[in-house]
Amino acid sequence: MRRRVLMIVFPGFQLLDLAGPSDVFATAALLAPEDGYQVEVAAVRAGPVPSGNGIAVTARALGEVTGPVDTLMVVGGMSVPEQLGDRELVGAVARLAAGARRVASVCNGAFLLAEAGLLDHRRATTHWLAAGELDARYECVEVDADPLYIEDGNVWTSAGVLSGVDLALALVARDHGHALARDVARGLVVYLHRPGGQSQFSTPMRAMTPRSEPLRELQAYIDANPAADLSVPALAGRVGMSERHFSRVFTAQTGLSPGRYVERSRAEAARRLLELTAHPLDRVARESGLxxxxxxxxxxxxxxxxxxxxxxxxxxxxxK
Structure with missing residues (x-):
């Protein structure tokens, strides 16, 4: 029996918030046809619903949705602030959530869950740009802006846009095991299923791009050569600076000290080795520079x- 996934959209929604998770569920249904998923799209009014980029999807009316829902997922979008005052939309989210096995949001769709009272006294995340506003607007919500996604009881929230794919893969893994989630990720040629506790930011995303071309080249060198000598003296020598001047300039232009950037880059190298190889941990440690x-x-x-x-x-x- 297929699990019913209801995706809630509204005018101006983020298309990737809908398409990414929907394709995860659809691919899982192909790989596990006996116990897969059936994705439906609903909005306040039936018919075409335009996304933020102008592409429209056809939705059924929320008021006509009956019967049990396995997973209720609310997408996000630039127009979410405008939707918070739509009592019909918020009321439908609350009504359908009450009968769903689990509830989820993608990106700032978390605001609609919060507006419906579904995040009260729960830990939740959203896009890092919107986390401060979520925290300020809903005092009963414990907002954590760092993780890719958070599970609190039967309510799941995810960070920005494509982290909805990570969330959907996590739901597939919960239902069917990590092997199927991994196969879905491979089939979609997306990043292998990341744990929810992982930060929204990779090392390059956490660091600013240096204005100086030599420092940009050095940044690329660090990321490509984790096992090399990446000490401050060695790095300063590569760009022809004194150690003190190099440390000051690197920190000013990237927002991270050389030591912190190197450690984070090596941590990411280790993560990739763990995911893509069967190397023993001592070899992973050596090759990642740790x-x-x-x-x-x-x-x-x-x-x-x-x-x-x-x-x-x-x-x-x-x-097995």
Missing amino acids: GTPETLYRVFRRHWRISPGDHRRRFRSKE
Whole structure:
């Protein structure tokens, strides 16, 4: 029996918030036809609903939705602030959530869940640009702007836009196991299923792009050569600066000290090795520049909030 997924949209919604998770569920249905998903789209009024980029999707009327819903998912979009005063939309979200097995939001769709009272006394996330507003507007919501997605009871919230794919993969993994989620990710040629505790930002995203071309080239060198000598003296020498001047300029232009940037870059290198190879942890530690399994464990826990072994098992679980 297929699980019914109801996606709620509104004029000006973010198309990727709908398309990404919908394709995850549709691909899972192809791979697991006996227990897959049936995706439906609903809005306040039936008919074409224009997204923020002008592409319209056909939706059924929320008032006509009856019967049990397995997963209720509210998308986001630039027009969300305008939708918060739509009592019919907010009321439908609250009504349908009451009968759903679980409820989820993508990006700033979390505001609609909050407006419906579904995030009261729960931990939630949203796009990092909107997190401060969510926190200020809804005092009963514990907002955490860092994770890709958060599960609190039967309510799931995700960060910006494409993190909706990560959320949908997590839901598939919860229903069918990580092996199917991994196969869906491979089929869609998207990033392998990331844990919700992982930060919304990769190391390059956390750091500003340096104005100086030599520093931009050095940044690329660091990311491409994690096992190299990336000490401050070595890096300063590559750009022809004194150590003190290099540290000051690098920090000013990237927002991160050289040491912090190198550690984060090496943590990401270790993450990729754990996901894409079967290397033992000592080799992962060496090739990522972290040196020893003990350092790997300590740094990985600090940056990804999960142990290296647990991360690998999540991504590379073997078929039984």
